Amino acid sequence: GLFGGVTHRELATALAELAYKRGESHDPAAFHDPVDRAVEQYYLVTVGPGHATVATESVVVPGPVAFPALPAGAGDLPHILNIPDRGVDRAAAGEAAAERLLAEAATAVDAGNTGRITELIDVSYELEAWANVDVTPARDRLAALESGETSPPEP
Numbered sequence: 001g002l003f004g005g006v007t008h009r010e011l012a013t014a015l016a017e018l019a020y021k022r023g024e025s026h027d028p029a030a031f032h033d034p035v036d037r038a039v040e041q042y043y044l045v046t047v048g049p050g051h052a053t054v055a056t057e058s059v060v061v062p063g064p065v066a067f068p069a070l071p072a073g074a075g076d077l078p079h080i081l082n083i084p085d086r087g088v089d090r091a092a093a094g095e096a097a098a099e100r101l102l103a104e105a106a107t108a109v110d111a112g113n114t115g116r117i118t119e120l121i122d123v124s125y126e127l128e129a130w131a132n133v134d135v136t137p138a139r140d141r142l143a144a145l146e147s148g149e150t151s152p153p154e155p
Helices: 008-021 028-040 090-111 114-131 136-146
Strands: 044-047 059-062
Touching: 008 028, 028 044, 028 059, 044 090, 090 114, 090 136, 114 136
Parallel strands: none
Antiparallel strands: 044 059
């Protein structure tokens, strides 16, 4: 994988150091929002401390829509992430992501947010392939609403 479990703070600091090496703005605080957006969009998945082998706080791992390898220009990131190896069980990360997807699906349905509904349908396929979880009931409900059905099937 790209990296094991890292805290939000560690990832923001590593991204700031990578930006510094590129001659760009490198305030670690400026990278907290991008990390949060990456979690929101399932590029990263937050896993609680009970699922990481060493972590005592929540960590993020590459999520179901992340690149399978580091993107161009990010080759230094693993070296910059000079942190202890925190293996995270893929099944546990998948369950955490599936629970979040189900909650976000309900929120998107309640709000009638068609853009988010479409995004979550796409994420559901990626999530199933990434972590071998079944989110078909949520996807079916989202798809019914996306197609204009007024009363979605119950999960």
